[in-house]
Each structure stands twice: as structure tokens, then as C-alpha cells.
Amino acid sequence: MADTIEAAGLAIHPGLLSPAEQRALLSDIAAVIRKAPLFRPTMPRTGKPFSVMMTNCGPLGWVSDKTGYRYQPRHPETGKPWPPMPDRLVALWRSLGAPAEPEACLVNMYDEGAKLGMHQDSDERTYDAPVVSVSLGDTAVFRMGGTTRRGPTRSVRLSSGDVVVFGGESRLMYHGIDRVLSGSSRLIDGGGRINLTLRRVTPWSDAPSL
Template sequence: MLVLPKGVRHIPGYLTRDAQVALVADVRAVVEAAPFYRPEMPSTGKPLSVRMTNCGTLGWVTDRQAGYRYQANHPETGTPWPTIPAALLRIWSDVSGYAHPPEACLVNFYEPSAKMGLHQDRDEQNFDAPVVSISLGDSCLFRVGQARRDLPTVSFRLESGDVVVLGGAARLAFHGVDRIYPSTSGLLKNGGRINLTLRRVTTPAEAETRS
């Protein structure tokens, strides 16, 4: 039996097929307003193997000039990010256990050869809120460890409709995608995998916390 690191929750089959189809339509509307682009590594300018966009009041971006950061507008078009779809807000409300809404949803598209190296999500102001990740399309091999890169990791397969929550002790866990399993889902017309990552970026204001 696979034992996940403390604070990691895997919710297999969270989304029904119909819910996945509806969410893909929402993602297409996001991409129409904020097209996918190819982000770059800060140190080298090397493009990532995933294509990326965002929705929400803030979006996560990276390039050689300014590195990892959140900003309110698309780096290529300059337009504000579209709003987070209501279906994603409902997922956050259901699984996050956090009283305040997400501010960013990173949308990554993985082609069959794409990967994501082990990394931490640590560009937010604080780490009280979890990271909520939703998988759509082809399956992948997901790897997750702990808050230090040199500690052991575990790997497991994520299917379309699965949700993963990294919170508490796992909020700064290193994680990544080692491979995509092509043609394992018919959800996306041309194949590939979409990963939606919901995040709270800023610390809630005192008034917001009281409410």
C-alpha cells in the first residue's frame, strides 16, 4: 500500500466525466482570453516543456529577465488574467479547508513528452493555504516528497479527474511530473494533459479574516 507524505491528499476520481467535460470547456474559454505561452527558466532562459497560462486576479509567471513571480497581467498580451471559473472555486471550497478564496489558477498543458522537475510552490506571501491540483486528460506519473529535496519521494499515477491537495506539513513539499502516459484519456480531442493548480497568493486582510 502506498503511503503518502504527511499533508498530501490524493482524491482519485473526484470529478465525474461530465464534470471534466464541463471544466475543459471552462479552460478553453480561459485560454481564448489568455493564450498559452512558453515560460522560461530564470537562470538560463531555457523554455519549460509545458505551455502555461493563468486565471484569477494574479498569475504565476517566469522568465529570464525577472524570474519567478506573480503578476496581474499576461506577460505577452499585457491583458489582465480572466476570472477563475465557478467550478474551480467550488472545488477549492470543497477540498481546501481554507476560509478564503484562491487568487491564482495556474494552467499547465503537457504534451506527451513534457515533464515538470521537482520543485516547491513557494512564491506566495505565506503558506497557510494549501495548493489544490486538478488533473484533466492523459494520465501522468506524479512524484512528491517532503520539504527538503534530499528526502525520499513517492510516485503514483494521476488519472483524469483526480485531485491532489498539498497542505500543512506538505505545503512546501517538493513535487513534479516524471512522465505523461499518452492516449490514456479521450477527454482532450488531441491528447495531452491539463493541470490546474489553485493557490492563495497574498495574506488575507484583517477585515477579510474577521468576516
């Protein structure tokens, strides 16, 4: 395990999760996907499909369709509430010193060829809490930039078990996935990469009313 990289509130923790922890988490997520099947979001206005498949767990889930990006309490296809956040993810969030409790866990499934263009996580009503990202399965070529669309970017490989915390200035940094290195991990049967992003959507002061 290499040293933790830290800059402007960004913390990359290579190999934070042991192989046993990765397998346990993957098992939790497989159960989530059985209850809340992966769906393919589409772009606002154009309706162009994402290459990434998604689902969520926790009280709120991120979705996108022709009408826009938003958080909502129910699966867009089944109409059912998102499955509960696994205890293991709440424990991870707390272990990283994040405030309150995570309200949303977006599950992104990358098959071979899937990618995600550069974007900011800015659909939340609060940016006080960090975004916590967990990588499972095949290695991703992750690109990160600054807090505006233009400017220099750098490329970082994220392997299974790596955890990234976007806090402080880095909370609104542009980032994306250039590609996934097929066959680089044996964690997921059939290959691919699963990324979990834990987020706080509403300010902590609003939380008791949830």
C-alpha cells in the same frame, strides 16, 4: 474510486470529479485559454524554455522568465488581465475546506514529452492555504518527495478527475511530473494533460484590499 490517501496534510482524491464535471471544467479552461493564450515560460538567468505551456486565471498568475519567478496580474504576452476564475473552480476550492478564495489558478498544459522537474511551490506570500491540484486528460507520473531537495521520493499516477490537496506539512513538499502517458485519456481532443493548481498568494488578512 480508490480510498483517499492521506499523509502529513496531503490528500489525494482519486476520481473526485465525474466525467461530466471534467468535461465542464475543460470547457471553462478552453474559454480561459482563448482569452489568455498558452505561453511557454523560460527559466530565470538561463532563459531555457519549459516543456510545459502555461496560462492563468484569477486575479494573479504565476509566470517565469529570465528575471525570475513571480505572480503578476497580467498576461506576459498580451498585457491583459488574467480571465476571471471560473465559478466551478471557486466551488471546488470551497468544497475542499480551503480558506478564503483562490487568487491564482495556474493552467499547465503537457503535450507528449512534457515534464516538470522537482520543485516546491514557494513563490506565494502565504503558505497557510493549501494548494489544490486538478488533473485533466492523460495520466501523469507524479513524483513527490519531502520538504528538502534530498531524501526519498515516491511515484504516483494521477488520472483525469483526480484532485490533490497539499496542506499542512505537505504544502512545501517537493514534487514534479516525470512523464505523461500519451493516449491514456480521451477527454482532451488531440491528447495531452492539463493540470490546474489553485493557490492563495497573499495572506487572507490582506485580501479585502485587493
